Amino acid sequence: MADTTVKTIAEVEFGGELPTFAPDTSIEATRRFGKHVGWNTPRFTDHEGARKEGLPGAIVPGVMSQGFLGAMIHRWAPDAEIVAIDTVFRAPVQVDHPHTITGVVTDIDEDEGTVEIDITITNEAGENRVFGTATAKLPT
Amino acid sequence: MILDLHTHSIKSDDGRAKVQNYCQWIRTRNVPIDGFVLTEHRQFDFESDYGELAERHDLVILKGSEVETEYGHVLVFGVTEPLYDAFDFTSIGLPLEAVIEHCDAHGALAVPCHPGRPRVGMSAHLAEHGVPEGVRIVEIYNGGSRGGEDAVAAKMAEELGYLGIGGSDSHIVSHIGRCATEFPDPVTTEAELVQALKAGRFEAIPRQH
Secondary structure, three states, rough: OOOOOOHHHOOOOOEEOOOEEEEOOOOOOOOHHHHOOOOOHHHHHHHHHHHHHOOOOOOHOOOOOOOOHHHHHHHHHHOEEEEEEEEEOOOEEOOOOOOOEEEEEEEEEEEOOOOEEEEEEEEEOOOOOOOOOOOOOOOO | EEEEEEEEOOOOOOOOOOOOHHHHHHHOOOOOOOOEEEEEEEOOOOOOHHHHHHHHHOEEEEEEEEEEOEEEEEEEOOOHHHHHHOOOOOOEEEEHHHHHHHHHHEEEEEEEEEOOOOOOHHHHHHHHOOOOOOOOOOEEOOOOOOHHHHHHHHHHHHHHHHEEEEEEEEOHHHHHHOOEEEOOOOOOOEEEEHHHHOOOOOOOEOOOO
């Protein structure tokens, strides 16, 4: 696993792993997020309220998960421009459950200066809750 | 030889992997498979020719399909143009027994996949529809399984006397080869794949990474 950052596309290798990222999925974090974006719905901010909606507990908003994914990419490549994050939500990311965010480079287009990254959010059981790809443009 | 029997590329609506990147990933990361079957959702990809790509990477690349029935999702191996014309691959409510009959009539094979999964797996529908006629093989190891889904699939297969295959159900490059199926004999064509499966000469491999 890489501990370093990259500055240019020439430093990127196919199959290279981005530094793993442990997102803050606490109820306090989703409450802060909900307050700032105006989403104070119980499904994101209150376990009991979420259960009443048929969920297993409060869940992390999808756009917040995408923010985590973007943060991982920028920790790895601070000068990168994220062109796209394309996610498939297979199962909820549960609040107050530890998750791990991983990324790995699966395509490099040196002509365009872009890399494609497989991105996943995995829970403690190793289940992929969210997966997808991101495209980032790096300086040449 | 070892094949991942359940993969998706960008041809599927929720697939994000380019086939050339699957090949590059397998070789760069030494994924222990010899090839894979592209089983795109609700379609069969007649137009793509992966022969040159397969040769360049010394991999077997075969094509199948994943269709949708009242018992959930079903892999179809050995698709031909006459079979494709026999029923509507794009339908999300195909009758499983009819799919099996058409497959049998055209030398193909239907294999219910992720059967332990709620809603889209076969076991979830047995109480309502009963045990379908004609199923011989199901997918018992699926790379996208959560919780006890594979255990439910394996238990169902044991109780109903089905054989089991494995496939990653990969939709992104780095998930290919997570589960697979090992064959004692070479399998290099769709016809050989169907033959090997019908002969029961294979063994499912659970998740490796």
